[in-house]
Amino acid sequence: xxxxxxxxxxxxxxxxxxxxxxxxxxxxxxxxxxxxxxxxxxxxxxxxxxxxxxxxxxxxxxxxxxxxxxxxxxxxxxxxxxxxxxxxxxxxxxxxxxxxxxxxxxxxxxxxxxxxxxxxxxxxxxxxxxxxxxxxxxxxxxxxxxxxxxxxxxxxxxxxxxxxxxxxxxxxxxxxxxxxxxxxxxxxxxxxxxxxxxxxxxxxxxxxxxxxxxxx
Amino acid sequence: xxxxxxxxxxxxxxxxxxxxxxxxxxxxxxxxxxxxxxxxxxxxxxxxxxxxxxxxxxxxxxxxxxxxxxxxxxxxxxxxxxxxxxxxxxxxxxxxxxxxxxxxxxxxxxxxxxxxxxxxxxxxxxxxxxxxxxxxxxxxxxxxxxxxxxxxxxxxxxxxxxxxxxxxxxxxxxxxxxxxxxxxxxxxxxxxxxxxxxxxxxxxxxxxxxxxxxxxxx
Numbered sequence: 392x393x394x395x396x397x398x399x400x401x402x403x404x405x406x407x408x409x410x411x412x413x414x415x416x417x418x419x420x421x422x423x424x425x426x427x428x429x430x431x432x433x434x435x436x437x438x439x440x441x442x443x444x445x446x447x448x449x450x451x452x453x454x455x456x457x458x459x460x461x462x463x464x465x466x467x468x469x470x471x472x473x474x475x476x477x478x479x480x481x482x483x484x485x486x487x488x489x490x491x492x493x494x495x496x497x498x499x500x501x502x503x504x505x506x507x508x509x510x511x512x513x514x515x516x517x518x519x520x521x522x523x524x525x526x527x528x529x530x531x532x533x534x535x536x537x538x539x540x541x542x543x544x545x546x547x548x549x550x551x552x553x554x555x556x557x558x559x560x561x562x563x564x565x566x567x568x569x570x571x572x573x574x575x576x577x578x579x580x581x582x583x584x585x586x587x588x589x590x591x592x593x594x595x596x597x598x599x600x601x602x603x604x605x606x607x
Numbered sequence: 608x609x610x611x612x613x614x615x616x617x618x619x620x621x622x623x624x625x626x627x628x629x630x631x632x633x634x635x636x637x638x639x640x641x642x643x644x645x646x647x648x649x650x651x652x653x654x655x656x657x658x659x660x661x662x663x664x665x666x667x668x669x670x671x672x673x674x675x676x677x678x679x680x681x682x683x684x685x686x687x688x689x690x691x692x693x694x695x696x697x698x699x700x701x702x703x704x705x706x707x708x709x710x711x712x713x714x715x716x717x718x719x720x721x722x723x724x725x726x727x728x729x730x731x732x733x734x735x736x737x738x739x740x741x742x743x744x745x746x747x748x749x750x751x752x753x754x755x756x757x758x759x760x761x762x763x764x765x766x767x768x769x770x771x772x773x774x775x776x777x778x779x780x781x782x783x784x785x786x787x788x789x790x791x792x793x794x795x796x797x798x799x800x801x802x803x804x805x806x807x808x809x810x811x812x813x814x815x816x817x818x819x820x821x822x823x824x825x
Contacts, residue, residue: 393654397817401670403695405677407684420753424609430755439757440668441699443617446752452621452693453747455728459623460690468677470749472619472697474668497753503680520678525649526671528660530814533822534770536758542769543759545776549804556792565788568795572780579777582770583819595654599817602655 394524395595397532398585399440400482402473403522406501407466413446416469419496420444432490438482440536442473444497469501476535478589487513533582541578548575612756614701615667620747621674622694622726629725642692645725646673652718654815659718660698661815664710665763669698671722694726701762708744712737763814764807771812771823775802 394401408416423429433439449464475482486494487507494507505512531539552571556564572579587596610617625641639647649671652659660669674693679686700707711719719740723729726747734740759766779798783791802810809824816822 393650396654396668399668401668403670403672403697405674407677407680417752420609423753433755433757437757439755441615441617441758442755443619443697443751444753445619445749447749451749452689453623453749455623455726455746458625459727460626462690464677464687464689465685466677466687470619472670474699502684519680522672522674524670524672525646526652526654528654528658528666528669528815530661530667530763531767531770531812532655532815532817533819538770538773539758539766542766542773543761545773546765546769546804549772549776549799553795553799553804556795559792561788561792564792564795568791575776578773579780580773581777582774584817599655602653602657603818 393527393595393598394479395592396527396529398476398535399474399527399529399532400477400479401524401527402471402475402479402482403524404471404517404520405522406469406471406498406504406520408446408469408501410448410467412500413448413467413469416497416499417446419499420446429493432493436485436489437537438475438477438485440474440476440539442471442475445470445472466502469498474529476537483514483517484510533584538580538582541580544578545575609751609754610704612754613760614762615754615756615758615760616700616702616704616707617751617754618696618698618700618704618707619749619751620694620696620744621749622696622723622729622747624673624692624694624725625727626691641725642673642675645694645722648721648725649673652722656813656816656821658815659715661813662714663700663707664714665701665707666814667699667701667758667763667766669696669700671696691727694722701760705741708741709737712740762807764811767812767814768804768807771810772802772804774812 447468447470449462452462454461487510491507498504505516507513548571552567556567559567587593624645628640629644660666672695674695676689677687720731729743734743783794811824812822813824
């Protein structure tokens with residue numbers, strides 16, 4: 392199992408909710424999609440590469456033929472998939488601390504949802520409903536989501552700078568170069584491997600070591 | 608559409624796993640259920656730059672896991688169970704679904720078969736080409752209710768080129784501190800020639816690589 396791929400952690404959570412509750416929850420998600428300002432807290436936290444919520448009614452479970460028994464469920468289910476930077480505790484606690492209301496509105500009236508504060512019951516709720524990932528792939532394991540966003544800015548700035556200074560005198564070049572560094576001061580840093588800070592990360596490290604040695 | 612945020616696509620699949628055990632000789636294994644064998648296969652697939660997903664164009668992040676059942680929340684909640692196990696595949700990628708799946712089929716058909724042959728309705732006989740693969744995936748796709756993109760939605764090649772440039776330009780800025788204007792200008796000219804910022808193909812970071820010494824594709 393590997394919930395960790397470099398600087399990214401894969402979280403999978405599945406929780407039941409009643410059909411009537413889904414109507415309200417869908418409305419909240421619809422509103423969040425229409426009004427990006429409602430997710431400003433998520434943006435500001437800047438921990439997440441990509442996350443999604445999926446609400447499944449019993450009839451939404453794919454049924455592909457007579458050899459597969461049809462599901463007979465009473466509850467609907469909400470699936471949450473996130474790709475975030477940092478450890479499980481950092482992620483869960485960041486949300487509880489900074490956007491508890493947003494979190495509680497997304498999980499509103501899910502069966503036995505505890506609210507995101509106090510933290511300990513919330514930890515227990517997520518742990519109880521989390522499923523471990525069997526295979527997790529990340530195209531840029533040495534980069535955080537902030538690195539990816541910064542990289543886009545660095546590249547565009549370099550392209551523009553190279554064009555605008557192609558015929559500059561050394562002094563003019565220096566002035567513009569200093570401006571470039573100033574504008575990119577939050578975006579320049581060295582990336583590298585994530586430190587191994589947990590038993591899970593250590594297990595992933597051993598798995599990668601085997602891959603490097605060609606052992607399956 | 609909730610599956611998309613700009614040019615980023617959130618694909619989520621629930622593929623029902625066959626019930627029971629595979630026949631003797633199925634991929635060299637026997638005496639275990641399709642679900643148990645599939646979990647073994649998923650955990651054996653590489654996750655680094657040698658991962659099959661690293662060959663599928665425009666894949667940002669992907670995961671596989673098995674959903675064997677739903678969780679009972681304790682009294683007075685209802686206790687209910689799934690009748691099938693499901694292979695869950697979640698992927699974030701750049702672009703539209705059908706071109707992405709076509710790219711997946713072209714690049715890793717054998718690995719796709721190795722995994723999906725454990726699932727109901729998928730076999731060498733029922734899925735023979737990219738069109739049949741796309742049709743199968745669409746039957747298993749579940750629609751995302753809300754998609755949050757905290758990153759960018761650029762093509763992967765542009766993201767990887769940007770990361771390469773960020774790393775190299777950070778070194779450049781550090782190494783050229785305190786030098787004269789003329790020296791920095793000359794060094795920058797060499798830097799641009801060597802790094803080719805507008806060329807997304809090379810030099811750039813390779814997808815999925817965990818090693819700074821091996822990450823640059825020259």
